[in-house]
Amino acid sequence: xxxxxxxxxxxxxxxxxxxxxxxxxxxxxxxxxxxxxxxxxxxxxxxxxxxxxxxxxxxxxxxxxxxxxxxxxxxxxxxxxxxxxxxxxxxxxxxxxxxxxxxxxxxxxxxxxxxxxxxxxxxxxxxxxxxxxxx
Numbered sequence: 001x002x003x004x005x006x007x008x009x010x011x012x013x014x015x016x017x018x019x020x021x022x023x024x025x026x027x028x029x030x031x032x033x034x035x036x037x038x039x040x041x042x043x044x045x046x047x048x049x050x051x052x053x054x055x056x057x058x059x060x061x062x063x064x065x066x067x068x069x070x071x072x073x074x075x076x077x078x079x080x081x082x083x084x085x086x087x088x089x090x091x092x093x094x095x096x097x098x099x100x101x102x103x104x105x106x107x108x109x110x111x112x113x114x115x116x117x118x119x120x121x122x123x124x125x126x127x128x129x130x131x132x133x134x135x
Contacts, residue, residue: 075103
């Protein structure tokens with residue numbers, strides 16, 4: 001999650017969609033969870049795209065919080081429905097809490113990480129979602 005949010009904040013929606021979707025699906029495909037790969041590609045790709053788009057449209061910390069909340073909702077709902085298809089409703093329900101925690105931890109780490117990197121390397125603001133944002 002952290003990498004998806006950081007990428008969305010730093011480089012915008014398309015890079016975050018590719019990094020989130022492709023990265024996660026490749027991990028699934030190579031670590032014994034290949035049945036989840038297509039869902040990871042879609043869910044994390046959409047999550048990264050939406051987070052990047054929202055941070056581009058709504059600057060600052062407020063935009064980041066909205067992006068993390070929206071991205072987390074996409075993650076939770078997306079994996080819930082994927083879980084229903086792959087494992088059934090019972091296991092899909094048990095996956096909701098870990099996905100909530102995963103979404104929260106990604107935002108808790110991703111927002112301050114981006115702020116720290118931006119302070120250390122200000123030209124980063126010219127590359128992505130925060131080209132118009134200064135703090």
